[in-house]
Amino acid sequence: MSLNASVVQSTTPAQTGIRYVTGKKMIDCTGADPVDDPVIVIEDGRIKQIGNKHSIRVPDHAEVLDCGSATLIPGMLDVHLHTMMFNCLTFHNFRVAQWEITPELQQMYGLFHAQLCFDMGFTTLRDMGLSASRGLLVREACAIRDAIEMGIVEGPRMLVAAFTSITGSHLDLIQPRAALRIGFQTADGPWELRKLARTNLLQGCDVIKTCASGGGGTDKEEPDIRNMTQEELDALADEAHAFHKILAVHCFTPQAQRMALKAGADTIEHMVFCDSESVDAIVKTGTYVTPTLSHRTDHAIDLRREQGTSQFVLKKMKGLQHNCFETFQTMYKAGVNIAMGTDMGFDPEMGTNASELALYVDLGMKPMHALQTATINAARAIKLDKDIGSLEVGKIADLVAVGGDPLQDIRCLQDKKNIQIVMKEGRVYADRRPGKSTKNVVNAEPGSWKIVDYL
Template sequence: MMRSILSPAILTLSLVTLLVASVHDRVHAGEPASAYTLVRNGLLIDGTGAEPVSGGAVLMKGASIEAAGALSEIEIPSGDVRIIDAEGATITPGFIDAHVHLVSGEGDLFQFALGTDWSYKVLRAAENATNTLEAGVTTVRDLQGSPPGLKQAIREGLIPGPRIQLSVTGIGGTAGHTDFEMPSGVDVVPTLYPPGAPRPRADGPDEVRTRARQIVRAGSEVIKLWANGGLATPHDQPQYIGLSIEEMQAAARVATDYERPLAIHAEGLLGIMNAIAVKPQSIEHGFYLDKKAARAMAKAKIILVPTAVFVSQPTAGLPAYFRMKLEEARAAAREGFQHSLKAGVKIAMGTDTGYGPRHGDNLRELGVYVRWGMKPMDAIVAGTKNAAEALGWDDRIGTLEPGKLADLVIVRGNPIDDIDLLAEKSNILVVMKGGKVVKDRRASD
């Protein structure tokens, strides 16, 4: 009798011990915090915008960078140092995508929203996270849809993926870009966000303030707002105003109180001007920026996250409303980007993968910037240092400098000569995240 009572308890304890041990192993396997790694024999582009250094190297200790520069100038510690030979390829920081949606459907949005179980969406998100990491993107900002459990699973090493700054959900007004209550009366919204997450719809400064606090409580590390409409929804236009300045200011105050960055979706010009008045860290999309708005953004030091690959996506197969809005916005977005370049607006890479661009195609974004007039080195800075600043994580990531996390990519060829090299996954030879090699395809070539 005693035995039959005790056994399940012992079994449960053993299982718990086993689970804890296996999680622990995956996090720390082969990675003593004091171990040195030297990446050498590459063209070093450190993400600061400085000239590339040939014969470059990066010395790491555990998860952090100790030194980066010409190999001849780095003091190599005595004793065991793991060597990773870049074989003449280019060494860059791990890239950062400041605008993704890891939980998102490719194909029909409504079919994915209404016809798919949430657990399946999360499993798909895990695959999307892996594809993103293998493309050389070691950090993403997820601006709606992904649950805190996805971030936790990646952090614990249960699944491979980039480190995530999470919004969980954002805030938009009734009839705004995120109001998916259909003419039938069916509200699609609960299917687009993690079960139990706060709903994005809120009106009036008081309700917006409460919602912002609820979103912080739900695990959000960045507050996302919708200042106006967008392209991927059937019922609104990019120029329709969403939240008012007063409503956005209420959320901005919560962002300040809880030390979260503020990211505002704004596509039409009036929404962009409203967003500028609220002074967020970043404006997302900014398609219809004109000269005056670009100058105001530069003056207020607001970062633009252009999602150029989203607005450049092929229109074949898209619903008619989406196609029409996209075609109209495309030319405007290119012009808006050029106004921003001229005015000196800081630009950070963000793609909107999940709403057109595929997870893992993130670095195609940089090719569009170059075709729209940006210098290749500036495009790399947009995808590293500037994106880290948009997240407010530039003290930890974004450049290959002492003290920062050892997030690093080795890419075949020289992306300054051909920026599109970065978009081809087979050119991403090695990816390191926090000093750990998470992809290495040198031997397979």
């Protein structure tokens, strides 16, 4: 059984019977050449057969989902974002929101944020956790995941991570230093960290998220501060793997990268600083790294400024920007396995995940490779590639029909009207094909809802 087999054993009713999906082109994201005039046969939520109009005959009276001139691609994944954070799309001031939003309302926003991403073709999300004044809110995030899986609400497939870090770590300092910390939020020493990991796992998380270095979006903390001893990190890796779960490690520095690799981390989070030794080691182990460049753009910094983020943090984020982009280019050129992650939380806007791919292309990545970071690479990073991440016979029918060709213009994935079909497990959740009755996951247009300033 794969590490996260339960994640893809959804109880959500799949599309039963046989359905044929047609389009102008198909990019299966295995690396093969695109297929013209594709025909995909789906039965009981999985792909039964793939060919084209010459090799597969569609029977008379068959159920056909005709996507016209659209390009068919796999459902996309964002494997590093924070749906339960106080996002600037729905909160005017994240510091006010931290104190005035109840955990129950925050959970509703978490679902809303996940649905905004789903509506844009992201059928799988790895939520990387949070630290709030009311605790880590692992149960609340897992309840969103479970409600989606059970078919109570519509949304993407989700993996939930739980913060498991030391006192005063970067993940702890996401809250102001003076904030009261409710419950068991941080731990120190191998055995106390094992206890926190086990507590988070008991509450239902799929991923243990920790950090080995400082970060960029918090006050009074530099990136090169060590956040954990090797012994502590080894203990968390052992606990995660003992329970057949993933360990994701926040790393800003080469030292942190080397520590994570030594511990056996499954994924390294962020691309900020590197050296030749750490890059070579990452390539050798095949460990996946998530760049999270959307969080480093001028647009993201401007959004933080509007929310009242301190000048210290804004200056630090701008100062790191060049290093992030340069490290991405270095790692890509070296052959590092890259899985798409945006780090959306406070910023930028939920649902704009695909803008991350445009950044990759602008920095020199081939469009096919960029698309693979959000499909097969991302699925491999979270150990779900046997079921999702590409359009192949036997895999779950997660599929997006795109108005345009991402290999010619990767930015076509950023416009909602181009995301014409969003299918998960053989069921259509969004249908915006030209000339058809529009079906959305989220009907509210961006900015049409009330931006919370106080309650």
